[in-house]
Amino acid sequence: MSLFKKLFSTLLFAGAALSAQAETFVFTAIPDEDESRLQQRFNKVADYLSEQLDVDVKYIPVKSYAAAITAFRNNQVQLAWFGGLSGVQARRLVPGSEAIAQGYEDQFFKSYFIANSSTGLTAAENLTDALKGKTFTFGSKGSTSGRLMPEFYLREAFKAAPEDVFERVGFSGDHSRTIAQVQSGAYQVGAVNYTVWENELAAGNIDPAKVSVIWETPTYTDYQWTIRGDVNSRFGEGFKDKVRQALLNMKDKDLLASFPRESFVPATNADYQAIEDTAKAIGLID
Amino acid sequence: MSNNRPNNRPEDFAADGSSVEGAAPAKQSGSLFTAAGRGLSTGRSLGWLSLLLLFSALACLPFADIQVYPSDPWQELGRIGWGFITPWWDDPLSLFYALGQTVAFALLAVLFAVPLGLLLALKWQWRIIRWLAAAVRSVHEIFWGLLFMQLYGLSATTGLLAILIPYTGVFAKVFAEIFARQSRLPQATLSPGSDLISRYAYTLIPQAFAEMSHYVRYRFECALRSSAILGFIGLPTLGFHLETAFKQGDYSNAAALLWLFFLLIATIRFWLKPLLIPLYAIIAVLLLPQLPDTPDGLFWRFISQDIWPYSLQQGDLTSAMMWYSKVFTQEAWPALLDTLMLSQLALVLTGVIALLVYPLGSRALVNRGRLPGRLLLLVMRSTPEMIFAFVLLLVFGPSGLPAVLALAIHNGGLIGFLLAGHSEKQPQRIDDPTGFNRYLYQQTPRLYPGFLAFLFYRWEVILRESAIMGILGIATLGFFIDSAFEEIRYDKAFFLILVTAVLNILVDAVSRRLRRYSGAENAGGLG
Incomplete structure (x- = not known):
């Protein structure tokens, strides 16, 4: 047993050493697409913020x-690039936290409904009855553009839950995978974030003969940077404003293109009230 | 065994340990002759049991969700196939780091789980201990990981506990069953007043040591798999990169990870030397990932608030009951039926696949030609089911079918591997039948009781694993648990996990009984 004791004390020691490290400002982002691109993107953002804020800044990747x-709730990260819904959920759990900046495009974000060509579905003004009985995939269960808003508009158009409209409803996990699965025909119809679609289209990953956009949702507010309320006490007075300014001042075209966003603009919690109401309306939050 | 004095403790243990539920004759576990697994198993009872299983699966067929959807998967399958034979990784350092993490989590978790499991096994006759063990086993490592992530964030503690806790339950069960199979005779040499610890330390553990260490070794392989899979929820093991690679369609990267993992598993017996384990353990501790700390007080918040519905926290029992009954009737109950049906189909298909593939990996049946078979069994049992499910989803479309097949391929490969090992250990005579006849009339009948025992062990495993097939849009219990975690509804996740645990305790009890009735009790301690 002494081995286990030793091991255990080593573990404790390692844990103690860890917590004694200097304060690092840590942030994360929802894993909504191609993860190697996310890694690249956010490591660059970490470098940028580190330079601007004069503290160590670290990005940790998460899987869902x-x-x-x-991680945001538990203060393992102090800043996060959330989607509309995940931001609302996070801010409900962490009183005092604030949405500080959003992408220019996030003020009028939208989702695309896409369909495999074998369905014969074509672009239309409305969600039509032809969708009924198809197989359908959302993105991640907690996604705004891949779940919340598409579900909201489905319910509005068909006055029924998605499970009752479609023969089968799946959750592909992320937007890139939704596109891959609809393109291969594994699912007939899907809903994706429009920027991810445009990105993949430009990158040549989409075969227009196999999959195409059949409907786009009205616009809504989406992604934003959300920061914990207690950062000032930890990183110094005015730290929150410094972070906000650093994000709004981000001018590097490469960096912005990796999001892809034209620029970042100020945001407030109130901008996401409509998202919260929608989430409540379809029962995703209480 | 009746020659013992009536008040002798060992006798008590034999009776308690083997027939608490009154399902088996008490003398069964006491006899020296049942240790090899013969004696009670008659062809007839085994036959009935097999038919029962088969019919249960057939009865599920009309109701189960196993539709095939036409799709056009060939382009994607072609890319997967091409990736599989052209493994590639840009940054070998990160690959070996992930490999090291995978081993580190598995090794440390097993090192802690073995003594803990042993402690529980000492008091296996207590029903509460058996229930506790069954309950912790019933929750998939991924869900343990998601639970502990609420407490310890994305940290080494989370990864270790996620493996350690269910494995403790597994070790407890298997050790107890190994002990129950040991002869009671050596205990007669101990002083009648010997305490529990002495009895185990001087007779049962030495008697069972070979079998136990064999089992621990096998479990270590499983732990490597669990550790890799924990990467799916964010720990820095192989699964982290594997999930990413598959998600992005970088199949060459995925293949590099898989091949490396296969190599790791295939070479365990060369690098896992008992003397080196302390050294490995030290390296493992040093290797564990350094992730940002979480604040204190999360545990209390979690057990006092997060896992209870709001109404219960407010003391409003009526609406709390309504909440629970709503979750049960709308989600838990239908999901429970779906889960049971899918696992029943997967179970029977697992059995069929295992019987078909085991001869390919057995020297007793294919002589020197066993290498391809061994490789096949390795790939089948070491590839995470999620990967199979992902590929099969492309082929068959979204339904329970890819899940059933993925589970059956994985578990069939695993049982096939175990059977192949046992097949090689069978004594052979010069006038034994050869070739197909040996398979049909000698090896398979001899292995059959053990095979059924393996299958019953895997029953609860399949039940548990069916949980992580939510990606397919099939409404198993795991689908709803996963949804609850994604919607940050830990109260619901906790309740559904409890339902799963109860289901597993029931399945465990049924499979215990069936194994006893059929005589398919003894399988050399592997499961």
Whole structure:
């Protein structure tokens, strides 16, 4: 047993050493698409913020929307690039936290409904009855553009839950995978974030003969940077404003293109009231 | 065994340990002759049991969700196939780091789980201990990981506990069953007043040591798999990169990870030397990832608030009951039926696949030609089911079918591997039948009781694993648990996990009984 004791004390020691490290400002982001691109993107953002804020800044990748929210709630990260819904969920759990900046495009974000060409579905003004009985995939369960808003508009158009409209409803996990699965025909129809679609289209990953956009949703507010309320006490007075300014001043075209956003603009919690109401309306939050 | 004095403690243990539920004759576990697994198992009872299983699966067929959807998967399958034979990784350092993490989590978790499991096994006759063990086993490592992530964030503690806790339950069960199979005779040499610890330390553990260490070794392989899979929820093991690679369609990267993992598993017996384990353990501790700390007080918040519905926290029992009954009737109950049906189908298909593939990996049946078979069994059992499910989803479309097949391929490969090992250990005579006849009339009948025992062990495993098939849009219990975690509804996740645990305790009890009735009790301690 002494081995286990030793091991255990080593573990404790390692834990103690860890917490004694200097304050690092840590942030994360919801894993909504191609992760190697996310890594590249956010490591560059970390370098940028580190330079601007004069503290160590670190990005930690997470595997799910819920993990991003949990890390934020538990103060493992102090800043996060959330989607509309995940931001609302996170701010409900962390009183005092604030949405500080959003992408220019996030003020009028939208989702695309896409369909495999074998369905014969074509672009239309409305969601039509032809969708009924198809197989359908959302993105991640906690996604705004891949779940919340598409579900809201489905319910509005068909006056029924998605499970009753479609023969089968799946959750592909992220937007890139939704596109891949609809393109291969594994699912007939899907809903994706429009920027991810445009990105993949430009990158040549989409075969227009196999999959195409059949409907786009009205616009809504989406992604934003959310920061914990207690950062000033930890990183110094005015730290929150410094972070906000650093984000709004981000001018590097490469950096912005990796999001892809034209620029960042100020945001407030109130901008996301409509998202919160929608989430409540479809029962995603209480 | 009746020659013992009536008040002798060992006798008590034999009776308690083997027939608490009154399902088996008490003398069964006491006899020296049942240790090899013969004696009670008659062809007839085994036959009935097999038919029962088969019919249960057939009865599920009309109701189960196993539709096939036409799709056009060939382009994607072609890319997967091409990736599989052209493994590639840009940054070998990160690859070996992930490999090291995978081993580190598995090794440390097993090192802690073995003594803990042993402690529980000492008091296996207590029903509460058996229930506790069954309950912790019933929750998939991924869900343990998600639970602990609420407490310890994305940290080494989370990864270790996620493996350690269910494995403790597994070790407890298997050790107890190994002990129950040991002869009671050596205990007669101990002083009648010997305490529990002495009895185990001087007779049962030495008697069972070979079998136990064999089992721990096998479990270590499983732990490597669990550790890799924990990467799916964010720990820095192989699964982290594997999930990413598959998600992005970088199949060459995915293949590099898989091949490396296969190599790791295939070479365990060369690098896992008992003397080196302390050294490995030290390296493992040093290797564990350094992740940002979480604040104190999370545990209390979690057990006092997060896992209870709001109404219960407010003391409003009526609406709390309504909440629970709503979750049960709308989600838990239908999901429970779906889960049971899918796992029943997967179970029977697992059995069929295992019987078909085991001869390919057995020297007793294919002589020197066993290498391809061994490789096949390795790939089948070491590839995470999620990967199979992902590929099969492309082929068959979204339904329970890819899940059933993925579970059956994985578990069939695993049982096939275990059977192949046992097949090689069978004594052979010069006038034994050869070739197909040996398979049909000698090896398979001899292995059959053990095979059924393996299958029953895997029953609860399949039940548990069916949980992580939510990606397919099939409404198993795991689908709802996963949804609850994603929606940050830990109260619901906790309740559904409890339902799963109860289901597993029931399945465990049924499979205990069935194994006893059929005589398919003894499988050399592997499961």
